[in-house]
Amino acid sequence: MLKVTAPAKINLFLDILGTLDNGFHSLFMVMQSVDLCDEITVDKGEGGITLTCSDNRLPQDEKNIAYKAAKAFFEATGIEPNAVIHIEKKIPFEAGLAGGSADAAAVIVGLDELYGTQLSKQTMCEIGLKVGSDVPFCIKGGTCIAQNRGEVLSRVKPLKKCFIVLAKTEKGVSTAQAFAAADKAHIYHPDNLKMLEACSNGDFEGICKHASNVFEQVIEVVERVEIKEVMRLCGAHLYQMSGSGPTVFGIFEDKEKAEKCCDELKKICNNVFLKKPVKYGAKIQ
Ligand code: C5P
Helix, strand or coil: CCCEEHHHHHEEEEEEEHHHHHHCEEEEEEEEEEEEEEEEECCCCEEEEEEECCCCCCCCCCCCCHHHHHHHHHHHHCCCCCCEEEECCCCCCCCCCCCHHHHHHHHHHHHHHHHCCCCHHHHHHHHHHCCCCCCCHHHHHEEEEEECCCCEEEECCCCCCCCCEEEECCCCCCCCHHHHHHHHHHCCCCHHHHHHHHHEEEEEHHHHHEEEEEHCCCCCCCCCCHHHHHHHHCCCCCCEECCCCCEEEECCCCCCHHHHHHHHHHHHEEEEECCCEEECEEEEE
């Protein structure tokens, strides 16, 4: 039996550039792994794929993206399907934190180890992309520019040591609906080149200054203004929604300020986490 750590991600930047021929959107993103992690166990069983999850609100069958990832792994390697998967859920779902993609990434990384297939990261990412656009990043992890569907990944300098406060409001957001809303709206585009420059230089101030997420223009999260205001008053350098939301994150250099911010946010929000950036994606424990 193997245990795999599956870190969540936040988007330091997200711009929608257009629509691709395959119906997906062409994106320019800066992704950052954070140490809010699901724990996935993978083992061989008596044939077939079985999946259980600590949170029974999530599907525990072939509809679960982690199940789909296992299926894609066996199809790609030609190995007879045989996996028992359990997901210990810590990452909130429909949150803009790639919780499902993180699980899928962990399953692929775990099965590769379990079966000794020694797939390259690139091959694992290709298998992952079959089940979700964020899976390749969740395999690679760290700090990356992500383009096209999100699978064209370039590693940039790691985000400097900081504290990341995450606040997830109750109502989840469907990514598909968020893209549909963006298609109908006129989007104002942020400065991608300035963000690229800041990331390439590991310029923390520049990253905070040029960070942006265009989904904030089309996705309404009732509590977002209030959450951001708490983060600002507590001294966050950056406060922004992640992905298609609703999670809002705040970045602090000072741990005490971040802790104080968590205390304040807990008064208005049920899911509040104090986390750090990490340099890894799905990894065997
Ligand atoms: O690939 P994934 O399953 O994460 O995508 C979820 C939803 O977001 C899908 O509806 C997909 O069409 C949309 N999406 C998109 N462009 C991307 C990534 C996702 O339109 N680059």
